[in-house]
């Protein structure tokens with residue numbers, strides 16, 4: 001069966017993605033940040049391989065590389081993400097922006113670097129970066145986020161992640177690896193925006209169907225509510 005690596009699998013969308021791919025009998029490689037989260041996940045997915053690592057850690061890339069070893073990996077879903085509450089110039093801080101950039105952009109970079117050799121061993125490799133509508137420069141330029149209360153840190157972190165997605169899409173095309181971004185919808189999770197309405201289960205069902213049925217192309221920016229988004 002195909003092998004999949006999912007970051008941020010402890011809760012929210014990541015946990016539901018693990019459930020969805022477990023349902024398809026895929027082999028799970030899950031990433032969490034604590035031994036408690038690992039123990040809890042093992043109760044539900046006893047056959048899963050689980051790595052404990054913070055995606056911001058300087059050791060993260062090498063941990064991922066060691067975790068996958070000589071195996072091939074077919075799909076990597078970079079789901080771990082975070083933001084903050086600073087939505088105005090007065091309330092936003094450089095620390096918030098730096099932290100969101102580290103998680104949403106550098107964390108994805110390190111994970112993909114760590115998984116690159118394993119991805120090259122698959123004959124149908126795919127990297128999906130869980131982005132957000134708030135990472136879209138085109139939507140931001142049209143005023144779509146104005147007054148939304150979304151933080152500087154989250155929008156900047158996800159916009160940086162989107163540029164990384166496109167850099168990787170250019171670079172890894174020659175290795176036969178597709179790289180795409182997905183806005184999962186406005187989800188009823190801990191991170192929920194004011195207008196959240198979709199369950200993480202539903203979003204995971206839609207995302208997993210697209211992946212299993214090989215419907216995702218290199219450079220796609222898909223939206224689980226409207227089909228696709230402008231970069």
Ligand SMILES: NC(=O)c1ccc[n+]([C@@H]2O[C@H](COP(=O)([O-])OP(=O)(O)OC[C@H]3O[C@@H](n4cnc5c(N)ncnc54)[C@H](OP(=O)(O)O)[C@@H]3O)[C@@H](O)[C@H]2O)c1
Pocket residue numbers: 007008009010011012013014032033034037053054055056078079080081082103107130131132133183184185186187188189190191192193196200
């Ligand atoms: N909720 C929405 O409406 C929405 C909309 C658009 C995009 N998204 C994106 O969807 C993804 C999942 O979000 P969610 O709604 O499921 O949020 P969530 O419930 O807050 O879950 C976030 C996950 O990311 C993990 N994580 C955060 N920082 C990490 C780090 N530095 N290293 C490793 N893991 C880390 C968390 O682990 P811990 O349990 O250890 O904290 C948790 O598993 C995120 O990328 C988010 O930006 C969500």
